[in-house]
Amino acid sequence: MTDLALLPQSFYNRETELVARELLGAVLVRRLADGTRLSGRIVETEAYSKHEDQASHARNGVTPRNKPMWGEPGHAYVYFTYGNHWMLNVVADVVGVPGAVLFRGLEPLEGIEVIERRRAGRKPRDWTNGPARLTAALDITNQQNTVNMTATTAGLWIEAGTPINPADIATGPRVGLGESVPEPWFSLERRYWIRDNKYVSKARK
């Protein structure tokens, strides 16, 4: 692919919910140190938007971990949770306003053999249908935190894909939020996915 397909910073420099919705159908690309290209079509995202969002890491202001959320749109925000898992976000909205889009599901496109090896013993549909599963599949860790995803230099970027018909986009409440997240934040429909795609993660009940 050429750099013409690379999503520019102007794509991310907008309302987080809009960025999350429009990322569906785009292609997340990871270039490994040996040059191997891994990629997947983005089929599920979540938006964590502005300081008042009580489900967002940004809710209590800046900390060492969440600082990237206030930074440059189009850069990565990667964090560690549950003692095992790396979660990949891309920063959205303007500098100074915290926003991030969590990647929750990918449909593998390139580098299938490598992805299969990295997810050994699992069924194909379990390779990348979850936020920590897709980072494990694409070898994304804190090494990628804060990297510029609007350039190919760091080995992690997003390319434009085929737009999704609005009728094929579904929304619902965000997954995995703690019981302490108050309404309306707990139930806001800021999870977006491509209807009927098998690489969408399991939702909360």
Place this chain on the structure above:
DNA sequence: CCGAGGATTATCT
């Protein structure tokens, strides 16, 4: 297929 429970540690209070 589905639900329950454990794993495991950086981060924040």
Place this chain on the structure above:
DNA sequence: GATAATCCTCGGA
């Protein structure tokens, strides 16, 4: 010291 934007295994239907 408690929690977490989760995953995996195991048991049962």
